[in-house]
Amino acid sequence: MLKDIISGGVLFTLSVGYYVVATHFPTSALDTSVTASAFPELIGMIGAFFSVLLIAQAVWRASAQQATAGAKDDEGPSALADWPKHRAALGLLVIVALFLLALGTFGYPVALAFLIFAVVTYQGIPLTWKSVTASICGALLFWLFFVQFLGIHMPVGFWERLSDLTPLTLTMSV
Numbered sequence: 001m002l003k004d005i006i007s008g009g010v011l012f013t014l015s016v017g018y019y020v021v022a023t024h025f026p027t028s029a030l031d032t033s034v035t036a037s038a039f040p041e042l043i044g045m046i047g048a049f050f051s052v053l054l055i056a057q058a059v060w061r062a063s064a065q066q067a068t069a070g071a072k073d074d075e076g077p078s079a080l081a082d083w084p085k086h087r088a089a090l091g092l093l094v095i096v097a098l099f100l101l102a103l104g105t106f107g108y109p110v111a112l113a114f115l116i117f118a119v120v121t122y123q124g125i126p127l128t129w130k131s132v133t134a135s136i137c138g139a140l141l142f143w144l145f146f147v148q149f150l151g152i153h154m155p156v157g158f159w160e161r162l163s164d165l166t167p168l169t170l171t172m173s174v
Contacts, residue, residue, distance in 0.1 A: 001065075004058035011051035019044025032151045091122055107157025108147070113139035 022040035095118045102111040117135035125131050146152045 001058050001062045004061075005055055008051045008055035008058065011054070012048055015044050015047030015051055018047065034150050034152065036152065092119070095119060095122060103155050103157070105157055108154035109139050109143045110157065112142055115139075 019041055022037045022044055025035070025037035025040070027035060095115065098118070099111055099115040102114060105111075106114070113135045116138045117131065120131050120135065121127060143154065147154050
């Protein structure tokens with residue numbers, strides 16, 4: 001119970017901080033009705049909402065335990081029993097961290113295709129042409145939705161540097 005309240009408080013603080021930072025994102029002349037800060041602000045609000053729910057649930061559970069006479073203070077299963085869940089969450093966290101590192105280098109479409117592929121294979125889907133095709137098509141659909149439809153700028157990565165070098169290479173070889 002106490003760990004849920006502490007975790008909820010920490011997550012609430014992080015969510016509010018994330019929201020405040022997102023509100024200070026610079027605006028661009030290219031922004032549409034969906035600005036660059038819209039999605040991070042939404043994540044901050046959702047995080048704050050769920051952390052308040054976690055705190056409320058912990059307080060409600062504590063009051064229900066106190067209401068029952070002779071209730072034992074039981075925190076549930078031991079931490080070792082929950083280790084497979086924590087390991088799975090840690091694996092997904094590592095995959096997302098690698099995605100964020102690859103985003104600047106490889107660009108949004110390629111990094112997103114690797115992210116989808118890594119999550120699919122991490123969840124136990126066998127490596128087939130279907131999983132590779134689904135990763136590529138999913139990345140293409142997300143890129144079309146965010147970049148083409150919503151007009152949100154996403155990192156292009158080394159593809160932009162290659163397109164900048166191509167005319168230079170052609171003029172130097174002549």
